[in-house]
Amino acid sequence: MSNPPVFGAGIWHFATYKDRYATEGYGPPVGLLEQIDRAGAVGDLAVVDLNWPFAGFDGTLDDVRAALERNGLRAVAITPEIYNRDFVKGSITNPDPAVRAHALRLLNDATELAKQLGCDYVKLWFGQDGWDYPFQVNYRDIWQSAIAGLRELTSAHPDIRFVIEYKPREPRNRIIFPNAARTLLAIQQVGVDNLGVLLDFGHSLYGQETPADAAQLCIDAGRLFAIDVNDNFRGWDDDMVVGSVHLVETFEFFHTLRRNNWDGVWQLDQFPFREDSVTAAKDAIRFLKALHRALDTLDEKALAAAQADHDALAARRLVQRALLTSMVDDAEVDA
Structure with a gap:
């Protein structure tokens, strides 16, 4: 049996959500x-990942520390908001040198905050860095x-890690870091040891x-x-509860992590617009625990033989046996 995973969540999981139809949100402000x-x-x-600056918060950092402590939580990361309307033409790629300088000041300030809170990394999501039209x-x-x-930022703080969270689009039609390969190419060209990838499953x-x-x-x-987990229908970044749609691919993802002895946080990046946020997180973790049990029961030797022969149906049977058994065990625990 492997060690149980550490679970985390983006703090936004527990906020109030808005869209262009419910502009005042799907619930009271939180x-x-x-x-x-x-x-x-x-x-x-x-652990939790905290957005920064803290929107609508007029308290102190000590207040944040106290809230984390009383809930038995630690801040694993700071996610600086370099994707709002201050950066509509990009942050570090903005055509205006003054805006680029502003973005780097914000990123450096966020990094200092992450150090004060003892975070593992600073998360960089360049949602506004890209383009919308040809030419x-x-x-x-x-x-x-x-x-x-990226080189200027990461070189200035060799004592903490940075991660790029890639995404194909939204809010820009094309984001400059859209996939794993292009992100890894950028990291290679930056040429520092403390810059890596946060792979968001969705x-x-x-x-x-x-x-x-x-x-x-x-x-x-x-x-x-680092990783974030959630789910979607592949046509949009729906940020549904993990395992809602792509059960087998989620299992394959965590199997790959297990096979490579990757032992980072299993972190939720879900947006429960109409669901209770605490219940949605509990449900996700219940599922992830079942997945963890399934990984323990998967016949690795038989799977290796099936994969060596590219035998899709043999692999499928092994995966189904492990998954279905773990789900039955989960139901028995609930009963």
């Missing part, structure tokens, strides 16, 4: 400290701006990757620093 309390109510979470940008110029900005699905293959690529490059 402040940062209440979000932390909701995360603590899940029971199985050990809109000079591709070489924005790529070189991205590499230069982004990988949405980008028409095979998430397990993307994970293996990042692991082989020594750059899979």
Whole structure:
């Protein structure tokens, strides 16, 4: 039996969600400290990823520390908001040097905060860095701006890790880091040891990757620093509860991590728009625990033989046996 995983969640999991139809949100506003309390109510979470700046929060960092402590939580990461309307034409690739400088100041400040909170990494999601139309940008110029900005940031803080969370699109029609391969190419060109990948399972699905293959690529490059898990219908970044749609591919993803002895946090990046956020997190972790049991029961020797022969049906039978058994055990536990 392997050691149980450490579970985490983005703090936004416990916020109130808005869209262009429910512009005031699907529930009453939830402040940062209440979000932390909701995360603590899940029971199985050990760490949270915090957005920064703390939106609508007028308390102190000590207040945040106290909320984390009383809920038995630790901040695993800071996610700086370099994707809001201040950066509509990009952050480190913005055509305006003043905006690029502003983005780097924000990123450096976020990194100092991450160090104060004892975080493992700073998460970089460049949602506004990209383009929307053909001929809109000079591709070489924005790529070189991205590499230069990343090198300046990461070289200034060799004592903490940074991760790039890639995504094919949204809010830009094309994001500069859309997939694992292009992100790894950027990391190679930046040329530092403390820059890696956060592989969001749903982004990988949405980008028409095979998430397990993307994970293996990042692991082989020594750059899979973190993961987020969720699910979608592959046509959009739905951020559904993990395992809702792609059960077998989720299992394959975690099998790849297990096979490579990857032991990072199993972190939720879900947006329960209409569901209770605490219940959604509990349900996700219940599923992930069943998946962990299934990994323990999978016949690795028989699977290796099936894969050596590229025998899809033999592999399928082995996977189904492991998954279905774990789900039956889960039902018995609930009973």
